[in-house]
Amino acid sequence: MNQQIKFLLQESEIPHTWYNIVADLPHPPAPVLHPATLQPVTPADLAPIFPDAVIAQEVATEREIPIPEPVREIYKQWRPSPLFRARRLEAALDTPAHIYYKYEGVSPAGSHKPNSAIAQAYYNKVAGVKLLVTETGAGQWGSSLAMACNFFGLACQVYMVRVSYNQKPYRRALMETFGAKVTASPSCETEVGRALLAKNPESAGSLGMAISEAVEVAAQNPDAKYALGSVLNHVLLHQTVIGQEAALQMRLAGEEPDVVIACTGGGSNFAGIAFPFVGQMLRGERKKLRVLAVEPEACPSLTRGHYAYDYGDTAHLTPITKMHTLGSTFVPPGFHAGGLRYHGMAPLVSQVVEEGLAEATTVPQLESFAAGIQFARAEGIVPAPESNHAVAALLREAKRCKEEGVGRTLLVNISGHGHFDMQAYLDYMAGKLTNYAYPEEEIAMALAGLPNV
Amino acid sequence: MNQQIKFLLQESEIPHTWYNIVADLPHPPAPVLHPATLQPVTPADLAPIFPDAVIAQEVATEREIPIPEPVREIYKQWRPSPLFRARRLEAALDTPAHIYYKYEGVSPAGSHKPNSAIAQAYYNKVAGVKLLVTETGAGQWGSSLAMACNFFGLACQVYMVRVSYNQKPYRRALMETFGAKVTASPSCETEVGRALLAKNPESAGSLGMAISEAVEVAAQNPDAKYALGSVLNHVLLHQTVIGQEAALQMRLAGEEPDVVIACTGGGSNFAGIAFPFVGQMLRGERKKLRVLAVEPEACPSLTRGHYAYDYGDTAHLTPITKMHTLGSTFVPPGFHAGGLRYHGMAPLVSQVVEEGLAEATTVPQLESFAAGIQFARAEGIVPAPESNHAVAALLREAKRCKEEGVGRTLLVNISGHGHFDMQAYLDYMAGKLTNYAYPEEEIAMALAGLPNV
Numbered sequence: 001m002n003q004q005i006k007f008l009l010q011e012s013e014i015p016h017t018w019y020n021i022v023a024d025l026p027h028p029p030a031p032v033l034h035p036a037t038l039q040p041v042t043p044a045d046l047a048p049i050f051p052d053a054v055i056a057q058e059v060a061t062e063r064e065i066p067i068p069e070p071v072r073e074i075y076k077q078w079r080p081s082p083l084f085r086a087r088r089l090e091a092a093l094d095t096p097a098h099i100y101y102k103y104e105g106v107s108p109a110g111s112h113k114p115n116s117a118i119a120q121a122y123y124n125k126v127a128g129v130k131l132l133v134t135e136t137g138a139g140q141w142g143s144s145l146a147m148a149c150n151f152f153g154l155a156c157q158v159y160m161v162r163v164s165y166n167q168k169p170y171r172r173a174l175m176e177t178f179g180a181k182v183t184a185s186p187s188c189e190t191e192v193g194r195a196l197l198a199k200n201p202e203s204a205g206s207l208g209m210a211i212s213e214a215v216e217v218a219a220q221n222p223d224a225k226y227a228l229g230s231v232l233n234h235v236l237l238h239q240t241v242i243g244q245e246a247a248l249q250m251r252l253a254g255e256e257p258d259v260v261i262a263c264t265g266g267g268s269n270f271a272g273i274a275f276p277f278v279g280q281m282l283r284g285e286r287k288k289l290r291v292l293a294v295e296p297e298a299c300p301s302l303t304r305g306h307y308a309y310d311y312g313d314t315a316h317l318t319p320i321t322k323m324h325t326l327g328s329t330f331v332p333p334g335f336h337a338g339g340l341r342y343h344g345m346a347p348l349v350s351q352v353v354e355e356g357l358a359e360a361t362t363v364p365q366l367e368s369f370a371a372g373i374q375f376a377r378a379e380g381i382v383p384a385p386e387s388n389h390a391v392a393a394l395l396r397e398a399k400r401c402k403e404e405g406v407g408r409t410l411l412v413n414i415s416g417h418g419h420f421d422m423q424a425y426l427d428y429m430a431g432k433l434t435n436y437a438y439p440e441e442e443i444a445m446a447l448a449g450l451p452n453v
Numbered sequence: 454m455n456q457q458i459k460f461l462l463q464e465s466e467i468p469h470t471w472y473n474i475v476a477d478l479p480h481p482p483a484p485v486l487h488p489a490t491l492q493p494v495t496p497a498d499l500a501p502i503f504p505d506a507v508i509a510q511e512v513a514t515e516r517e518i519p520i521p522e523p524v525r526e527i528y529k530q531w532r533p534s535p536l537f538r539a540r541r542l543e544a545a546l547d548t549p550a551h552i553y554y555k556y557e558g559v560s561p562a563g564s565h566k567p568n569s570a571i572a573q574a575y576y577n578k579v580a581g582v583k584l585l586v587t588e589t590g591a592g593q594w595g596s597s598l599a600m601a602c603n604f605f606g607l608a609c610q611v612y613m614v615r616v617s618y619n620q621k622p623y624r625r626a627l628m629e630t631f632g633a634k635v636t637a638s639p640s641c642e643t644e645v646g647r648a649l650l651a652k653n654p655e656s657a658g659s660l661g662m663a664i665s666e667a668v669e670v671a672a673q674n675p676d677a678k679y680a681l682g683s684v685l686n687h688v689l690l691h692q693t694v695i696g697q698e699a700a701l702q703m704r705l706a707g708e709e710p711d712v713v714i715a716c717t718g719g720g721s722n723f724a725g726i727a728f729p730f731v732g733q734m735l736r737g738e739r740k741k742l743r744v745l746a747v748e749p750e751a752c753p754s755l756t757r758g759h760y761a762y763d764y765g766d767t768a769h770l771t772p773i774t775k776m777h778t779l780g781s782t783f784v785p786p787g788f789h790a791g792g793l794r795y796h797g798m799a800p801l802v803s804q805v806v807e808e809g810l811a812e813a814t815t816v817p818q819l820e821s822f823a824a825g826i827q828f829a830r831a832e833g834i835v836p837a838p839e840s841n842h843a844v845a846a847l848l849r850e851a852k853r854c855k856e857e858g859v860g861r862t863l864l865v866n867i868s869g870h871g872h873f874d875m876q877a878y879l880d881y882m883a884g885k886l887t888n889y890a891y892p893e894e895e896i897a898m899a900l901a902g903l904p905n906v
Contacts, residue, residue, distance in 0.1 A: 006529050011459070076459050077537070077833065084530070088604065106559060108833030110872070147833045151541065170623075170875035177829050177878050376630050380530065380561030380600045419563070419872035422623035425630050 009080035023063035030322035051127035057234035083249035096407035111416025113144035116238035121148035135210030138338030139171025141229030146180035162205035164338035212315035230266025239272025257411035267346030269415035291358035298436035302360035327446020336424035462533035476516035483775035504580035510687035536702035549860035564869025566597035569691035574601035588663030591791030592624025594682030599633035615658035665768035683719025692725025710864035720799030722868035744811035751889035755813035780899020789877035
């Protein structure tokens with residue numbers, strides 16, 4: 001019996017193009033609207049915050065978009081990332097399922113985020129930008145952009161959601177080691193931040209607030225641009241290297257996935273692994289498979305949000321997009337998966353779910369950590385709290401295979417490692433964590449404030 | 454111009470044997486003595502704490518020792534580890550040097566330590582052992598053994614040097630996530646620990662003390678054995694996969710190293726990268742190269758210790774070996790590189806330095822962190838504080854190349870990442886760290902207590 005556990009590709013097999021699912025979707029994406037006029041945005045509307053090349057990718061309809069050679073050169077530092085067969089986990093679960101995981105924690109910043117950070121830093125460098133301003137939740141995006149800015153000689157300023165800033169001082173330390181300036185959000189540095197603090201000086205912050213602060217700073221400085229780590233089409237596009245590689249690696253393994261699983265906050269690691277498979281399915285190149293988006297129970301935009309036009313940020317500086325949303329003023333509770341604490345969902349991920357090409361499910365916090373620990377003991381890799389949500393859903397599927405006596409092939413994306421999240425693991429093991437109930441009232445209030453489009 | 458930055462091997466190129474430098478050294482190693490009788494130890498003396506297969510490796514004289522297939526299978530999870538050309542660091546330093554680094558931080562536990570932990574857990578499993586007891590300084594060895602024990606279904610108990618236990622709660626969290634029991638050393642759990650605490654209730658601990666506690670526990674439990682993470686011949690042996698791979702990778706890069714650099718605490722990562730190159734040099738298969746062992750200024754066994762017979766631990770439970778030592782009762786100050794806080798040095802590393810095959814140098818704490826940050830900004834990888842010592846020596850060599858206008862090829866081992874050491878980086882950036890002077894008096898006192906052999 002072949003006991004192979006790792007499926008590696010050659011550097012030459014790193015994709016040469018990013019995959020744009022827009023080319024294959026049954027319907028075109030809903031137009032993006034200007035937050036003031038409610039008319040479709042034009043490239044000129046976006047020019048103050050993004051370089052032209054990024055704007056072009058945001059509205060692109062070609063199936064394949066070339067990866068610039070300098071970006072692909074840097075990808076080679078950690079790509080192709082490994083695909084593993086989780087044989088020890090299968091044995092521990094005594095499941096007939098074949099479990100594969102794509103591991104994005106091998107990047108220097110420890111997650112999938114550099115796949116887009118390197119690309120965005122490159123396009124901004126080429127456009128003559130001097131400073132990139134961004135937000136970060138758990139800090140995975142912020143540290144990735146800080147690293148990428150170094151590689152291209154750009155300055156980097158990060159607004160970090162306050163609850164994560166406090167929970168994860170070592171993610172901040174990583175960004176500062178890379179030379180970035182890091183500010184807890186909401187802050188006194190911006191108009192938006194000062195207004196939020198005036199309303200609630202104890203605000204835990206949210207990705208929506210931090211985005212508002214970063215956009216404000218970038219829009220006011222002619223040498224600066226803004227960079228977003230998820231949600232937008234171009235970010236999802238950059239992440240498709242994950243799924244393209246995984247598809248080749250599954251072929252090396254001689255198997256086809258029956259289920260593809262990833263966690264969803266803004267949607268970028270999910271889209272990264274899932275979209276290339278969905279595209280092959282849409283083009284009739286692959287059998288039908290289940291695609292599973294896994295959300296935290298306390299912030300379930302796909303499963304319990306409205307599919308409606310909403311703002312991407314709290315201060316309503318960003319364009320309005322059609323997506324699954326819990327309302328832009330909703331502040332998720334401070335659970336330990338900062339990367340999943342976002343009120344909305346990537347419009348393309350929302351559309352894929354609406355069109356029945358993927359399904360969504362939720363996992364409570366305690367189950368996510370129990371799953372992460374079981375995974376770590378079997379495989380040696382400690383997943384990030386965000387990834388633990390995907391692992392929990394994976395374990396459910398593996399157990400279902402056992403119950404049904406069916407040996408399905410499961411593919412999960414481990415979007416990053418948990419090395420900077422050990423306080424959360426300590427708290428879990430000490431019995432200090434709880435589940436968060438679905439914030440019924442807060443979300444109803446936030447949804448009542450959806451824009452009238 | 455070839456801009457390649459990563460040099461990967463195939464899984465089939467993971468070494469099939471470990472390299473035993475004893476076969477090539479000009480002189481046989483000095484005999485190891487029993488701590489009570491001062492006579493050469495016999496395998497029977499070691500049987501209470503090590504399984505037979507490990508004892509056989511400790512005294513082996515064959516050049517090549519086969520790696521068991523189950524060990525090599527697990528190595529495949531992260532091996533062959535990558536070799537990188539540090540082109541961005543070269544550019545930042547504006548040096549004509551060609552800088553290569555072997556990166557062992559890709560292992561699931563984040564350092565080179567699993568290379569031996571997997572092997573030791575395997576041999577103990579085969580021997581029917583149920584519990585492995587060990588010590589750890591920075592926690593890299595302890596977390597590696599905790600992981601390895603999981604893979605083979607063994608229990609794991611770790612005595613962690615108290616200063617590291619306090620400085621690095623997240624390394625402890627990692628061990629606990631892997632299911633190990635972790636105790637701060639000196640502890641009340643052992644006779645040795647109680648005696649040490651009676652003398653000094655505030656003891657910061659040391660590797661020498663933690664070794665004594667672990668050996669005591671293992672020797673008293675018939676189902677338990679002891680595992681050591683460095684110093685001994687069999688541990689160094691297991692680490693030679695690093696240098697064997699690096700030699701193949703340098704050939705892929707089309708270059709031969711002029712200088713090989715690694716940090717030295719107990720000596721295992723140094724031996725791992727250096728011994729295969731030294732062996733090739735001794736056998737006339739390679740031109741002469743410089744081999745550089747880098748120590749912390751506050752614990753410089755190779756550069757300022759005596760080359761003499763000494764105990765490996767504080768309580769004098771372990772055999773007496775001939776090595777560079779600062780005295781077994783010396784307690785190094787609490788600088789942030791716990792893996793380098795050991796009074797002695799691997800006997801084989803000591804012998805290699807004594808025979809003029811390698812040279813040693815020291816680096817102060819502040820220079821080590823400055824070097825680590827410069828490396829991180831250029832390469833995206835944050836080295837462990839231990840590895841920062843090697844990086845500091847690398848930067849000195851690269852600067853010398855620039856001054857002399859000579860483009861030497863430098864190869865450094867980055868033994869692990871610093872993800873669990875971000876507090877040290879934060880403290881450094883906040884100006885809270887200092888250099889430690891050479892502890893002249895303490896070391897003189899400890900050296901006065903060398904055994905009379």
